Amino acid sequence: MRVLATAVFCATLAAGAAQAQNGALFEEGQSLYEQNCVLCHQPSGKGNPPIFPALSGNDNISDLGLIVTNVHEGQGNMPAFPTLDAGDIAALATYIRNAWDNDHGAVTEEEIAALLGDGGVSMELISVWDGVYDEDQAKGVHRLYLGACASCHGDRLDGTADNPDLEPGPPLAGRIFLRNWDGQTLETLYEYMRTQMPLTNPGQLSDQQYADVIAYMLFYDDIPAGDEKLPGDREALSKIVIKQAPEDGG
Numbered sequence: 001m002r003v004l005a006t007a008v009f010c011a012t013l014a015a016g017a018a019q020a021q022n023g024a025l026f027e028e029g030q031s032l033y034e035q036n037c038v039l040c041h042q043p044s045g046k047g048n049p050p051i052f053p054a055l056s057g058n059d060n061i062s063d064l065g066l067i068v069t070n071v072h073e074g075q076g077n078m079p080a081f082p083t084l085d086a087g088d089i090a091a092l093a094t095y096i097r098n099a100w101d102n103d104h105g106a107v108t109e110e111e112i113a114a115l116l117g118d119g120g121v122s123m124e125l126i127s128v129w130d131g132v133y134d135e136d137q138a139k140g141v142h143r144l145y146l147g148a149c150a151s152c153h154g155d156r157l158d159g160t161a162d163n164p165d166l167e168p169g170p171p172l173a174g175r176i177f178l179r180n181w182d183g184q185t186l187e188t189l190y191e192y193m194r195t196q197m198p199l200t201n202p203g204q205l206s207d208q209q210y211a212d213v214i215a216y217m218l219f220y221d222d223i224p225a226g227d228e229k230l231p232g233d234r235e236a237l238s239k240i241v242i243k244q245a246p247e248d249g250g
Contacts, residue, residue: 022094022106029095032088035183036081037096039192045100051077051195056100064107067093068115077195079187080238082125086112125239128186128218129246131226138219141212148198148205149213157220166199173220178244186230187237190214207232 041047045056074080090109097104152169154160159171211232
């Protein structure tokens with residue numbers, strides 16, 4: 001009888017430890033979701049269909065392999081998130097699989113690592129401070145920005161709408177912008193702009209013009225230019241990370 005009681009006690013302890021671990025993973029995943037996903041998929045997980053599908057009540061997220069592929073490589077309108085490692089993806093998957101009305105169970109880092117395989121090797125990334133755009137490119141898009149973006153985001157990129165009939169948009173330069181997008185790739189910013197902006201006519205610019213506007217934003221933030229234009233290419237943009245300041249702090 002004492003042996004049985006001891007076994008039950010140990011099993012209860014193990015279950016409690018597992019529950020606590022899953023709870024911590026869920027909280028970490030929620031933080032990652034708020035940093036990386038909430039802009040497109042919304043705090044409610046309802047997304048913005050059909051461009052950004054709902055995650056709440058979506059049975060597709062029971063497919064762990066699909067989650068890993070989408071997060072690590074990107075698919076459709078969803079950009080890749082190469083800065084997230086296996087542990088991050090495990091936490092994020094645990095959150096979206098169990099938040100809102102979902103109930104698909106926790107995920108371990110080992111499961112994610114196995115699915116990533118050789119694809120789990122981190123790609124070489126650079127930051128926006130490494131001269132990723134050309135100054136002539138940025139200066140040449142000034143008129144385009146004024147026509148397509150300034151009515152909501154202001155001619156100074158500070159979020160002060162030039163059109164009083166429109167709600168002010170978020171700032172596209174300055175400390176708030178860099179803080180909000182810190183750690184995201186330019187692909188994420190580019191894909192959001194391409195599918196959502198301008199609000200009155202999303203997708204009205206060419207792929208290269210959206211990249212040109214990003215170059216203008218970086219130029220306005222006094223981020224140093226380089227020798228080559230920022231391309232309107234998702235794969236290239238997925239390797240460039242937005243940082244609040246240069247890595248050396250200079």
